[in-house]
Structure formats: structure tokens, C-alpha cells
Amino acid sequence: MPGRDFPYPKSLYAVEDALRFFVIDNPEAVVLDFFSGSGTTAHAVMRLNKQDGGSRQCISITNNEVAEEEQKELRKKGLRPGDPEWETQGICDYITKPRIRAAITGKTPEGEPIKGDYKFTDEFPMSVGLEENAEFFTLTYEAKDAVNYNLAYSRIAPLLWLRAGARGKRIDKLPENGWAVSDTHGLLTEVDKATDFIHSVREVQGLRIAYIVTDDDRRFQAIARRLPESVEPVRLYESYLTNFSFANGE
Numbered sequence: 001m002p003g004r005d006f007p008y009p010k011s012l013y014a015v016e017d018a019l020r021f022f023v024i025d026n027p028e029a030v031v032l033d034f035f036s037g038s039g040t041t042a043h044a045v046m047r048l049n050k051q052d053g054g055s056r057q058c059i060s061i062t063n064n065e066v067a068e069e070e071q072k073e074l075r076k077k078g079l080r081p082g083d084p085e086w087e088t089q090g091i092c093d094y095i096t097k098p099r100i101r102a103a104i105t106g107k108t109p110e111g112e113p114i115k116g117d118y119k120f121t122d123e124f125p126m127s128v129g130l131e132e133n134a135e136f137f138t139l140t141y142e143a144k145d146a147v148n149y150n151l152a153y154s155r156i157a158p159l160l161w162l163r164a165g166a167r168g169k170r171i172d173k174l175p176e177n178g179w180a181v182s183d184t185h186g187l188l189t190e191v192d193k194a195t196d197f198i199h200s201v202r203e204v205q206g207l208r209i210a211y212i213v214t215d216d217d218r219r220f221q222a223i224a225r226r227l228p229e230s231v232e233p234v235r236l237y238e239s240y241l242t243n244f245s246f247a248n249g250e
Contacts, residue, residue: 009038009040010038010040011040012040012043012044012047013044013119013120015040015041015043015044016044016047016048016120016121017120019031019041019044019045019048020048023048023056024048024052026056027049027052027053027054027055027056028054028055028056029054029056029057030056030057030058030059031045031056031057031058031059032058032059032061033058033059033060033061034061035061035062036060036061036062036096037062037091037095037096038091038095038096038099039060039095039096039097039099039100039103041058041060042058042060042100042103042134043099043100043103045057045058046058046103046104046130046132047118047130049130049132050122050130050131051121051122057166059162060096060100062091062092062096063090063091063092064087064090064091064092064093065090065091066081066086066089066090066091067089067091070089074086074089097136100134101134102114103129103130103132104129104130104132104134105129106125106126106127106128106129106130107127107129113127114126114127115127135158137158140155142155142156147237153173153174154172154173154174157170157171157172157173158170160185160187160209160211161182161184161185163185163209163234164182164184164185164208164209165184165208167183167184168182168183168184169182169183170182171185171186171187174187174189175187175189177193178190178192178193178197179193179196179197179200181197181200181201181204181207182207183204183206183207184206184207184208184209185207185208185209185210185211186200186201186204186207186209186210186211186231187210187211187213187236188210188211188212188213188223189213191212191213191214191216191219191223194223194226197210198223198226198227201227201228201231202228207230207231208230208231208232209231209232209233209234210224210227210231210232210233210234211234211236212224212233212234212235212236213235213236213237214235217235220233220235
């Protein structure tokens with residue numbers, strides 16, 4: 001990415017070779033990069049997938065820290081963390097996301113074809129890109145009451161999708177009929193509709209998790225017992241609220 005130098009870039013091919021040692025026999029592997037920086041690990045995982053047709057996933061986590069020298073210049077302009085002009089210079093928005101997009105599309109952030117070829121185990125133009133999907137999420141805090149009263153569902157929907165394996169369609173909105181079923185997870189918001197929900201769950205191959213919204217533990221347990229053994233029942237929003245309380249010392 002011209003003009004977007006990273007101070008300590010890792011070798012794409014060295015990371016690829018290291019990952020190959022552990023995941024070459026697992027085309028469904030999930031690789032967690034908990035401090036992704038320039039996004040080299042995600043790039044390497046995508047290259048491995050191209051080589052053997054795998055569908056490995058990479059979860060890349062990073063903050064959006066702005067380098068110290070750049071912070072000084074931004075502060076001179078009266079900017080502060082949280083300002084759009086400040087955030088665009090953070091490592092995630094300025095380096096990680098553009099690098100992953102460029103690897104997939106084969107184009108620079110300015111829309112120009114990337115010059116040069118990949119080397120190492122296979123050689124082809126970088127401008128060809130890679131047949132992959134990527135989604136970017138920003139972690140924020142949600143008010144406990146908003147979560148408890150279903151007012152923040154659309155904002156936590158990606159977390160439910162991620163927990164279920166990050167495959168297939170997401171259930172992005174609260175279902176009008178009280179339940180919805182996707183490729184890997186289902187959502188029951190009205191326990192009176194449990195029978196229809198369970199019938200639908202049984203028809204989906206590969207469904208992993210059933211999220212059940214209720215404050216009644218007995219009703220939750222009763223519904224959970226009726227689910228297929230392969231489906232994990234999860235009570236919403238108990239686990240999220242418990243985590244919230246623990247983190248805040250409440």
C-alpha cells in the first residue's frame with residue numbers, strides 16, 4: 001500500500017510457512033490473531049486457502065491506536081481521540097482494514113491494481129486478488145438496560161453469529177413472528193412459539209446454537225430439553241448481562 005509504511009512489517013511468507021506447519025491438515029481451522037497489527041496473519045491464511053481450497057478462518061483483533069508522533073501533529077490541529085480525522089489515522093483504519101481489503105480485491109486503497117507478484121510456493125499477480133470474505137466490526141459498550149429490553153439486538157447480532165461459527169447468514173433483526181432460524185443458529189424471542197421454532201431447528205443441518213430470550217429459567221430449561229442434542233441452548237441475555245456486571249464489579 002503506497003505511502004502506508006508499517007515500522008516493523010513481518011514477512012508474509014514466513015508467517016504463511018509457520019501457519020502451514022499447524023493447519024495444513026485442517027482446512028477448517030480457525031486462526032486467532034489477538035494483536036493483528038498490519039494484518040499479515042489474515043493475509044497468510046487467505047493464501048493458504050487458495051493453495052489447497054481450504055476454508056480456514058482468521059479472527060484478527062486490534063485496537064485503533066495512533067502512533068505517538070502522529071498524535072502530536074493531530075493535537076496541534078485541535079483533534080482528539082474519537083474525532084473522525086483522528087480515527088482514520090489509527091492502525092486498524094489506516095493499515096489493517098485497507099491491507100486485508102487490498103489482499104482480497106487486488107487493488108490499492110486508491111483503486112489501482114497492485115503491482116508485483118506473489119512468490120514463495122506459488123507465483124501469480126497480486127492484482128488477481130483472493131477469493132475470500134471479510135467483515136469488520138468495532139467493539140463498543142452497550143447499556144445494560146438496552147440489552148436486557150431487546151433494544152440493542154441489532155448491535156450484538158454479529159456476536160451471536162460469530163459464536164455460532166461465523167458462517168452463513170446472520171439474523172440481524174428481531175423476528176416479527178417471534179423466532180428465526182439461519183444456517184448455524186436460531187433465535188427464539190417469544191417462548192410461546194417454541195414448538196414451531198424447534199421444528200424449524202430440526203430441519204437445518206449443521207445448526208449449532210439456539211439463542212432463547214427469556215427471564216424464566218424453568219421455561220428455558222424446558223425448551224432446551226426439546227432441542228436436538230447437537231444444538232447448544234444459550235439463554236439471552238443472561239450471559240451478556242452477567243459479563244457486564246462482573247466487569248463493572250456489580
